[in-house]
Amino acid sequence: MDVHRNPYTISTDAARLQFDVIHDFLANHSYWATGISRETLRKQMEHSTLHFGLYDGDRQIGYAQVLTNYTSFAYLGNVFVLETYRGQGLSKWLMATIMEHPDLQTIRRWLLATRDAHGLYQQFGFTELAKPETIMEKFNDDAIRQ
Template sequence: MEVHQGKYTISTDPSRLQIEVIHDFLAHHSYWATGISRETLQKQMDHSTLHFGLYEGENLIGYAQVLTNYTSFAYLGNVFVLEKYRGQGLSKWLMATIMAHPDLQIIRRWLLATRDAHGLYQQFGFTELAKPETMMEKFDDNAIRQ
């Protein structure tokens, strides 16, 4: 899938991804994956279902990944737009593109984790857990840094 908006493109073609850009952002500029090794990131990307690369020309300037079974569940993660491209509505366009992807239209439950982008995700129907008493997690903050 590929969509265009002016000089920008969003593509789900994994061969276009630039892991060095993704790794640099996640390892050095994100709060959720600081210190992630390139090997761990590569493994994570190899086993993700859908990748959404945001490009200016051939340069990757944003990214998001979706882990899904294409029917009942999807987890949205590692969403970012490089700082110098923020404030142009690109994160909203990226989210709109993800949510409109034809293979994701029958997903019953979407999950994501965010510390600071609630306003963005609320625009696309994300809310606090409807039934938090039914949800559990096992969390190891150190695991991703291995």
């Protein structure tokens, strides 16, 4: 699936992804995956369900991945737009494209983790956990760097 807003494109074609751009941002510029190894990221991407690449012509400038069973659950992660492209509404467009994807319309529960983008995600219906007592987690921050 490709969606266009000149000169930009959002594509779910995994063959278009520019691994070096994604790895550089996540490993060196994100707070959630600092230091992620190339091998770990490659494995993560190989086992993700849907990739959304954001492009300026042929240059990748943003990314998001969705892990989903296409029926009831989806986890949204690794969402970013390169800093030089921020402030143009591209993250909102990326989120709208993800939420409107035809294969994701039956998802009952979406989850994501964010430290600083609550305002963006709230525009798309994300809230704090309604029943946090029903959600558990096991968190190992060191695992991503292995």
